[in-house]
Amino acid sequence: MSRFPETILQFGTGRFLRAFVDRFVHEAQVGGQEIGSVVVVQSTGFEVADQINASRGIFHVAVRGLQGSQIVRRDEVASVSRCLAVSRDGEELVRVACSPDLRFVVSNTTEKGYELDTNDARESPKSFPAKLTHLLHARFQAGRPGLTLMPCELRDDQADELCGIVCQLADRWGLSTDFSDWVREQCVWLNSLVDRIVVEAPSDHPLSEKDPLLVMAEPYALWALQVKPRADRFIEHPNIVRASDIRPYFLRKVRILNGAHTALVTKARHRGHTTVLQAMQDRSLSDWLERLLLQEIVPTLVDRVSDAEGFARETLTRFRNPFLAHKIADILKNHDAKVRIRLVPTRDEYRERFSREPELLSEVLRENGIE
Secondary structure (H helix, E strand, O other): OOOOOEEEEEEOOOHHHHHOHHHHHHHHHHOOOOOOEEEEEEOOOOHHHHHHHHOOOOEEEEEEEEEOEEEEEEEEEOOEEEEEEOOOOHHHHHHHHOOOOOOEEEEOOOOOOOOOOOOOEOOEOOOHHHHHHHHHHHHHHOOOOOOEEEEOOOOOOHHHHHHHHHHHHHHHOOOOHHHHHHHHHOOEEOOEEEEOOEEEOOOOOOOOOOOOOOEEEOOOOEEEEEOOOOOOOOOOOOOEEEEOOOHHHHHHHHHHHHHHHHHHHHHHOOOOOOEHHHHHOOHHHHHHHHHHHHHHHHHHOOOOOOOHHHHHHHHHHHHOOOOOOOEHHHHOOOHHHHHHHHOHHHHHHHHHHHOOOOHHHHHHHHHOOOO
8 A cells, every 4th residue: 555644535436536646646656746645435335445455555557549659558556545435434534534644635426426415414424525525524623724625527617516515515514604614715626627538448458357446548638727826736747737717628628529429429329339439430420520520519619728629630539549448338328418518508609609500510419309
């Protein structure tokens, strides 16, 4: 397990956080940055917690793709100290939350991760925001300083939203106004945008049997992190960009990369394709997607984001990565909500800007039952 002090509390055990946040922290540790280590929280169950602890916090990320020249490498990640399961490690989790070493909180929950549970209670929180509120309140009562929170969920201004939910819960639970003030004023909430395609490792990988936590990631990685006064300084990394407003990065990724994914799977699922790569090898489908991006999506963004066309072309290259088996079934999860978030606003803005219908985009929406 990591020999560094436990400074980062991470809600989420999924493959994305392991191949993104944990890997970033590991590289910072190796580079001599005094960032500390990660305590991972498994919100439901304990199977992954057992795997992480059995491996002493060490797992591997297979990085495969084309970036200039072919990249096929394996990275060891050893930034995780341990993993705590909420269902059995509640007291220890509170102890970590109250530790003077703790500085940061990161999270990556599902699309519905910010929804409250009707059974949320002060002493028995069920949802992620309720669990976070419970731990922050314990830290406040212990007289510890505020934390820097960097949620990674793909939601617009997610840190601001999460802060508001925590304060809403504090009011519902009858917690003091001093606590709510501490949450808003002593904790620092940083909006962020994370971008990396991470998939399951192939079964034929040499480490697949020895490392159940093995995941596969593309070479591309970007973390756009908001800058605010009083925020504890996180790591320095070539793939981290800092800005006072990260909404342009969010808009570019959601409308272009995520929008392209959602549009592509709408078509691909009817052609028998099971992965993004298979869909992109279908020439008529990949040509259709390129036209959709360059002719209808990019024109709505050119004056609002940096290099929209370049990012769109890079997205097509990333989709053609010959090493990643990005399953269409995974992208189709919560598909209806994704269509309304990623595609409908672009259709509406295209109509307003150009006073005509975006033919390809409207076709996709009709196939999803939206006129």
